[in-house]
Amino acid sequence: MSKHLSEMEKEQGVHTDFKNNMTYGDYLQLDKILSSQHRLSDHHDEMLFITIHQVSELWMKLILHEIRAAIDHIEQDELDPAFKMLARVSKIQSQIIYAWDVLSTLTPSEYMEFRDKLGQASGFQSYQYRMIEFSLGYKSDYILKIYEKDPKLLKELKEAYKAPSLYDTAIKQLAKAGFDINPELLHRDYSKPYQSDPSVEEAWLAVYKDVETYWNLYQLAEKLIDIEDWIQQWRFRHMKTVERIIGHKMGTGGSSGVGYLKKVLDHCFFPELWNIRTKL
Template identity: 55%
Template structure:
């Protein structure tokens, strides 16, 4: 039998979806595939739109996983959190790969539709901001681009009132016998955590005897693994933007490359990087 005469229905495959939920129904493909609306006739604008829309979908999943991991850690249920954090690393691996596709767009390609973007910019992504807030980079000034949207602002403000993922990890360590300084555990969680030498020393205890603190050791390495991918994502963002627009200002008014390079200096879990120096 050749493939041209093969009928999947002969082996029981369902082919009548007049009254049943189909693949397209379940995934709402009509809505998803109908959500691309280029504002110019430039060939590459569709690439630009899909790149950013798919990135937002991956960020939605990242938020789902990070939030669940944080809740699990707060409840001392670390094993599921390890799996979730490993998945977030793989999500950012996918996001990193997407830059390779966008880099096929040349400066000439981009200039053909850049003006159509107006002041819209990835800088305004509320999901990205929520990821940063959830991970602990809590700059309240970054609420301003979202002030026009009360629902989004409420989401971001609610997150600033909660302990970050790293806050919950430090609290877990303290509950498990790796004492953390009270000033860190009782700090204002709406502010970004700053490096603390006592926390470095606490992590040193874990890393010098991983067999005695295996759960914390493995959790710490999952965080480092994730931040490694996150840093690569930021670096790929910088190099892609420089390749496409050079040192022009961003469409949203930022300093473009200058702004993005400053973002490379941010550390999400600073003591986990510094502990490597003192071992």
């Protein structure tokens, strides 16, 4: 038997003896990841429901990792590595948008067979999703209340809530490039939601009118637009998938469901970057 294996090893150029070495599964801690799909019903399709959420949360973890590092780089005027990270964020976003196609194979009849098992659990409580929103400048404090039962997580969320967003750092870059940015924006209370400002709009307009002079800022702006565009597409696909599966029923998180998800689509992260498109 062992002779046979070692012959195979030689032929295939692979190793099979891992008594003393780390394997793929060890490195990736697959024992933890792959033992974390616990259905609460014995319904076949609940596995899809759990998997799609877990996959989305893993991608969100990487999105946060990239956005946070991009913010640090932009703060230090290192735009090139930040561009690379933000481009990766957009690619991940396109992945999680395609995930809706898989979830759409879940029919209303199938979902209704295990929906009651979820109780009040809802994606609305996804703290990574909220951290992404915070990192992009969308701060809604009522969300924090959800996490009061977990002080460690609440502390982390509050820190993210008070920190400058990707857009705040982009606006600082406009000021550094010599644009006359409203000084209140540069030292603002970052826990307040960002309000559109004419000085920022004028600066972005100037950037788009002279892209050669402001190539880096122009690239930064387009990376931001990519991210917001994909977020809106994610929100839209989520809303339509939800409508397809539960119609206009209330959400497990207690909202009006599709009505709430449609309303969220109105929120804009980088308002001036959209406004200037009409003015160019």
